[in-house]
Amino acid sequence: MKRGAGIRGLSMGMSLAAAIGLAAMTGPARADEAAAKLAADHLYAGTLAEGDTALTAILAMDPQNGEAKIGLATVKFVRAIEKLSQGLYRYGLQQPRNSFMLPVLRLPVPVNPNPEPITYEAFRGLLSDFAADIGATEKLLGEMGPEEFKFPLDLARVRYDINGDGGFDPEESMLGVLTHVTGVGRDRMPADLTFAFDRADAYWLQGYCNVILGVDDFFLAYDWHESFEYTFHLFFPKSDLPFTRALDAAGPDDFTNIADLISFLHVRWPLADAKRMSDSRAAFKKAVTLSRKDWDAIEAETDNDREWLPNPKQTGRFAGFTVTEDRIKAWRAVLDQVDLMLDGKKLVPHWRFRQGFNLAKVFEEPRPFDIVLWVTGPAALPYLQDGPIGTSQDWNGLAEVFEGSFGIYMAWFN
Numbered sequence: 001m002k003r004g005a006g007i008r009g010l011s012m013g014m015s016l017a018a019a020i021g022l023a024a025m026t027g028p029a030r031a032d033e034a035a036a037k038l039a040a041d042h043l044y045a046g047t048l049a050e051g052d053t054a055l056t057a058i059l060a061m062d063p064q065n066g067e068a069k070i071g072l073a074t075v076k077f078v079r080a081i082e083k084l085s086q087g088l089y090r091y092g093l094q095q096p097r098n099s100f101m102l103p104v105l106r107l108p109v110p111v112n113p114n115p116e117p118i119t120y121e122a123f124r125g126l127l128s129d130f131a132a133d134i135g136a137t138e139k140l141l142g143e144m145g146p147e148e149f150k151f152p153l154d155l156a157r158v159r160y161d162i163n164g165d166g167g168f169d170p171e172e173s174m175l176g177v178l179t180h181v182t183g184v185g186r187d188r189m190p191a192d193l194t195f196a197f198d199r200a201d202a203y204w205l206q207g208y209c210n211v212i213l214g215v216d217d218f219f220l221a222y223d224w225h226e227s228f229e230y231t232f233h234l235f236f237p238k239s240d241l242p243f244t245r246a247l248d249a250a251g252p253d254d255f256t257n258i259a260d261l262i263s264f265l266h267v268r269w270p271l272a273d274a275k276r277m278s279d280s281r282a283a284f285k286k287a288v289t290l291s292r293k294d295w296d297a298i299e300a301e302t303d304n305d306r307e308w309l310p311n312p313k314q315t316g317r318f319a320g321f322t323v324t325e326d327r328i329k330a331w332r333a334v335l336d337q338v339d340l341m342l343d344g345k346k347l348v349p350h351w352r353f354r355q356g357f358n359l360a361k362v363f364e365e366p367r368p369f370d371i372v373l374w375v376t377g378p379a380a381l382p383y384l385q386d387g388p389i390g391t392s393q394d395w396n397g398l399a400e401v402f403e404g405s406f407g408i409y410m411a412w413f414n
Contacts, residue, residue: 032067036151039071046159046168048082051075066149070202073140074153077205080133081177082160085109087126089163091118092238103215104130105235108176109162110169117240118232120225131216138209144202151201152306154194190317196306200297204309207290207414214283221276222269222369231264269369281342281363288339291414295328309412321405321412330401331413337390337398347389352377356389 035058042051055072059065085107092115093105104127158174161167175193179186195201233244271277294309301307304314312325340346342363347356357380365382373379399406 032065032149035065035068036071036149039068039075039151040153042075043078043153044157044159046161046172048075048079048160052079064145064147066144066147066199067151069140069144070149070151070197073137073202073205074151074197076133076137076140077209078158078160078174080130080137081107082162083133084126084130085160085162086164087129089115091115091122092236094235094237102219103212106180108171108180110171112163115236115238117238118236120228123228123232124220127216127220131213131220134209134212134216138206138213141202141206141209144199146199148199150305151197152194153197154192156193188319188321190319194306195308195317197308198297198301198305200294200301201308203290203294203297204414207287207294210283210287210290211414214280214287217276217280217283221271221273221280221366223272224267224269226267227264227269230267231260234260265371271366271368274366277363277366281360285339285342287414288335288342291335292332294414295332299328318412321409326401327409330398331409334398334410337394341390345388347385347387349389349391350377350380350384353380353384355384355386357383358385359383 035055038058039051039055042048042054052072052075055068055075058068059072062068084104088105088107088109089112092112093107093109094111095105095109155178156173156175159168159172160174162169162172175186178189229241230243233239233241237244298309298311301311301314304310307314307317310316310323312323312328314323316322337346341348341359344358344360348359349356361383367379367382370379402409
């Protein structure tokens with residue numbers, strides 16, 4: 001660790017002592033403010049491990065401290081991203097242009113001039129560890145009470161060490177994650193990215209954790225090592241895979257990227273862990289429930305303090321994106337539709353069949369996964385049944401309320 005990092009750690013340890021002393025002298029309200037500041041200071045300094053220790057110590061003395069709990073959950077969430085990013089950097093992730101991306105491969109990672117060779121087992125290990133870390137964050141958020149709190153945090157100042165060198169370059173910040181993952185440019189974000197996160201935002205973050213867990217569990221439920229062997233040179237070009245060694249040295253272009261996408265989706269994925277599919281469905285179900293709780297809390301708010309997700313009476317801070325009553329109503333309708341489909345109460349349409357397929361059974365009675373057979377129809381056969389079927393008209397009507405930006409609103413509304 002660099003000398004500066006050690007000094008920062010010592011400084012944060014002194015901050016913890018000060019916070020504890022302040023709590024003893026001035027009572028709970030001040031203690032909460034001190035815990036929130038302590039968490040923010042660690043996030044700004046990038047001393048995430050020290051922040052985890054310090055905030056855990058505060059919660060051991062005051063388990064109902066909302067600021068300490070949301071601060072610790074935020075630290076754990078950023079630590080999970082840091083750990084995954086360091087793994088991707090270690091193996092030399094490079095994001096190609098005009099190609100498919102798994103969600104975890106959207107993280108901004110600088111080029112590693114001397115990466116380690118990656119294997120399917122190593123990459124699967126990164127996904128599994130990331131799921132465990134996000135699961136720990138989700139569990140902590142689930143232990144929060146209904147009490148309100150305030151956690152001011154400037155997202156532009158939040159640092160994490162992508163390459164594990166103990167220092168922090170300008171791009172090693174949560175701002176890079178926001179722009180890469182959402183696709184929203186810096187010009188559409190407020191000049192001041194300080195938000196006063198509150199109880200509603202804790203529901204939002206917990207829901208987001210469940211979305212991540214649902215996606216991770218899906219991929220971990222299957223054995224897709226052949227897809228990895230044939231296509232992951234696209235993401236890790238210096239990997240020593242047999243297919244990579246045989247490729248033309250000219251490198252990828254748009255056509256070869258399309259070929260690799262076809263290869264990734266063509267290979268049949270055997271089922272490796274059926275429980276992961278059930279867990280995936282449960283996580284998506286929980287995300288829907290938490291989104292409803294989030295919007296219940298947002299609509300009940302009467303303040304107007306640097307809102308992450310505002311209600312129609314509060315001030316929005318993202319240029320070009322507004323929250324209206326119609327959009328909230330449409331989003332709640334989207335949640336209702338997703339919930340019905342995840343429960344199998346509304347069937348998913350398939351272009352080749354009169355019947356729809358039961359999405360709940362896809363998760364609860366999983367079979368080997370083959371996207372080509374899903375598109376052409378045979379994979380859907382075991383799940384077809386009679387019943388109400390969702391239609392494209394239903395979804396198109398809801399999406400129109402968001403005026404062509406439904407994808408971005410979906411990522412934001414969660």
